[in-house]
Amino acid sequence: MQSDQILISVIIPIYNQELYLEDAIQSVLSQDHGFVELILVNDGSTDKSSEICYKYIEQYDHIRYYEQTNRGVSAARNKGLSEVNGSYVFFLDGDDRIDRKFLKEALRIAEKNKSDFVAIGEDYCFRSKHIMALPTCALFLKMDFLRSHPDIRFPNGIQPCEDGLFSHQLLALTNQVALYPEGMYYYRQHDDQNHIIINKNTTKVLAQIPEWLEILKGFYLKNSLYKSxxxxxxxxxxxxxxxxxYIRMPFEDPQKSFLFSLIKTFMQQHVMPFLCDNELTELSIPFRFFLTADDHKHFDEFYVNYQYKKTKKFKMQLLFIKLIPISKWRREFRKKVRKNYYKL
Known part of the structure; x- marks a missing residue:
């Protein structure tokens, strides 16, 4: 396959995923679209992942394989990006898989709309008015756009939020974003997932958040984007x-106090001076209260009461749904109510 034939490059970062890796690879090989290259990047796996990769590169000339010492998922994805030949790129985790029509349809939408990004999946497209970041599973990216911003890559040594920081910066630099809500990415949940393990380590995550904010400050200052x-x-x-x-992780009281001050100070210094009144209303009620709260205990007291009232309203709505006579309407309304409940 010649490089000028390749329209889509799929990058799979791999770390100890022998149980699921073949499913991920097969989901790419079975795509309806033929002009696809697969880039496998083994980030220092100690299981049989490398054996699986060697088996496939011996059979398929459009699969390329790279090994590196363990440096993290960001370094693995960045290595894959440096080897891309395709016009578009998609990142697939080694323990997940994609629907057969996934890449073909994403490409069709991207080319039809001349998009730099295609946001994939209903959970992400419903926020289309203000997409502030996308995980890699929801991100189909034009390589010409990415190459025009060579300083924006996955931040090494950062996880979680490495994909959020990467996509957030790129999304700030384009309005050419198309939507593919029907895209089916099959996300496998298991106890060995990196993000689950990492999110249990509150000390490690908390230590990284100041680094996230420094990356953002540097990007917004360099590109003069604070006001716009x-x-x-x-x-x-x-x-x-x-x-x-802050909301979802089991931080202890001193950790919550630290994070409360960190977020509030950043917002006061770098965001609030540039935020219009009508833009402020786009933020959730809990976050707006958070920004005015005296301390983290003041906010936590509010949030417990807020969640109680929200849950009570949710239960009342579910009872009302049972009275709707047409099943299709019941399903649609139930789906909408549940989606609103899980928002902040």
Whole structure:
């Protein structure tokens, strides 16, 4: 296969995924679209992942394989990016798989809309008004766009949030984003997943968050984006360090106090001076209260009450749904209610 024939490059970073890796590879090989190259990057696996990779590169000339000492998922993805021949790139984790039509349809949408990004999956496309970041499973990316910003890559040594920081910066630099809500990425949940293991280590995650903020400060300053993209940045801070970390992680009281001050100080210094009143209303009620709270205990008291009222309303809505006579309407309304409940 000649490089000028390759339209899509799929990068799979691999670390000890022998149980699931063949499913991931086969899901790429079975794609309806033929002009695809597969780049396997083994990030120092100690299991039989390398044996699986060697088996496939012996059979298929459009699969390339690279090995490196264990340096983390960011380094593995960046290595894959440096070897891409395709016009578009997609990142598939070694323990997941994709639907047969996934790449063909993503390419069709990208070319039809002349997009730099295609956001994939209903869970991410419903936020299309303000997409502030995308995980790799929801990201189909044009390589010409990425090459025009060579300083933006996955941050080495960062996990979690490495994909959020990568996509957030790129999304700030383009309006050419198309949507593919029907895209089916099959996400495998198991106890050995890196992000599950990492998120249990509250000390490690908390130590990285100041690094996230330094990356953001450098990017927004370099590109003079504070004024024009204040809402974009605010929504990212709301989602990543606030919702996914402060709200959802089991931090101890001193850790919550530290993170509360860190987020609030960053917002006061780098976001709030540039955020318009109408943009402020785009933030969730809990996050707006967080920004005005006296301390983390003040916010936590509010949030417990907020969640109680929200859950009570949710249960009442579910009871009402049972009274809807048409099953199709019941399903649609139930889906909408559940989606709203899991928002902040």
């Amino acid at each position: 993209h204040a809402l974009h940045l605010a929504l990212f801070i709301e989602h990543e360090p606030f919702e996914l970390r």
